[in-house]
Amino acid sequence: MSQSVNIQDQYLNQLRKERIPSTLFLTNGFQLRGVIKAFDNFTVLLETEGKQQLIFKHAISTFAPSKNVTLDKE
Numbered sequence: 584m585s586q587s588v589n590i591q592d593q594y595l596n597q598l599r600k601e602r603i604p605s606t607l608f609l610t611n612g613f614q615l616r617g618v619i620k621a622f623d624n625f626t627v628l629l630e631t632e633g634k635q636q637l638i639f640k641h642a643i644s645t646f647a648p649s650k651n652v653t654l655d656k657e
Contacts, residue, residue, distance in 0.1 A: 590654070595622045597652045607638065608645040 598605055599619045607615045607629065615638065617631035627643065629636045 592622075593654045594646070594652060595619060595627070597654060598646070598648055601652075603652065604649045606647040606649075607643050608647065609638075609642050610644050611642070 602618050604618055615629055617629040619627055620630045621628040625640055627638050627640060629638055
């Protein structure tokens with residue numbers, strides 16, 4: 584049986600591995616810019632100018648990377 588592809592995890596992992604600077608748009612309108620250092624099912628760890636912020640995924644509406652992300656085809 585084939586395992587389903589989790590696009591969210593693939594996408595975030597590429598952003599993390601390639602250290603692509605990204606803008607995170609929050610549901611309250613705020614924008615956060617930085618590099619994704621880690622993520623799990625509920626949170627994203629974002630680093631900006633040497634400082635880290637742990638953001639809950641339910642507060643994020645959009646990820647906007649500074650360049651296109653290529654996902655591996657599985």
